[in-house]
Amino acid sequence: MISEPTRGRLAGALREWRTRRRVSQLELATRAGTTQRHVSFIESGRSIPGRSMIIRLGESLEVPIRERNALLLAAGFAPVYPQTSLDAPQLEPIRTALERILHGHLPYPAVVVDRHGDLVSANAAFHTLTTGVAPHLLEPPVCVPRVLLHPQGLAPRIVNLDEWAWHIIDRVQAESTRNPDDQLQRLASELTHLAPPRPHDSPHHLGFAVPLRLRAADPTDDRQLTLITTLTHFGTATDITIAELRLEAFLPADQTTSAMLTETLKR
Secondary structure: OOOHHHHHHHHHHHHHHHHHOOOOHHHHHHHHOOOHHHHHHHHHOOOOOOHHHHHHHHHHOOOOHHHHHHHHHHOOOOOOOOOOOOOOHHHHHHHHHHHHHHHHOOOOOEEEEOOOOEEEEEOHHHHHHOOOOOHHHHOOOOEHHHHHHOOOOOHHHEOOHHHHHHHHHHHHHHHHHHOOOHHHHHHHHHHHHHOOOOOOOOOOOOOOOOOEEEEOOOOOOOOEEEEEEEEEEOOOOOOHHHHOOEEEEEEEOOHHHHHHHHHHHHO
16 A cells, blocks of 8 residues: 555656646646546545556656656656666667767767766767867766866857857756756756856857857867757667767758868868
8 A cells, every 4th residue: 555655755746747847637638548537636646546657647748767767666666667887788789879870970070978968979070079178078977068168178169159158058957947957957057157148149040050150179270160969869768878868969051161070080
């Protein structure tokens, strides 16, 4: 039998996630294949859902699988989603696939990061891009947003630092709001203190993305790199480690950038 405190923890956690996702009880019930009455009873602690219902509710609210385990624990059930070390033998196919993607993206930079933006893997073009970054910023764990915005990182080379910095900060803050995490909140605060004032307008947008405009590492080269980024993740992963990986790829926004990256990698 589930105790009253246990019921209360589950009820509060589910209600918090539903509120955060701005989903009504009726909409959640429809998504999860149950009734609004049942959802209401769960949130009030009057009804005890089974494990499968908790999983359906978590899926319906797009709760990260790490936090779905927490919902199960709150209800007195054992977690069902494993967290496997990335260097474990059973994840070798995943590691191989990621390395192939990183290599295939050359001569353009690409990285794999975890949920906190810490570097998991990178291709040679990214390491070339970070030429001149202070060594202490490149010591593991390497926080990619910090490398980008730190005054001893790439920040002095970023032409549009005001808009790019806030693009990064807004993304970190949005993720922290959507999926609360103390480390992400601390990172957002740190980056905010590093950033210049937020611009009132952004006249340099390409129309579909905020570009990263970067001076060449060689001070005698007056050309600029103009890059846009894409984010990819494993949408159907059932292992926490895999689900929290993000592939961030930098793409050239013009021919000059493409040529510069190709030239740099050949050196």
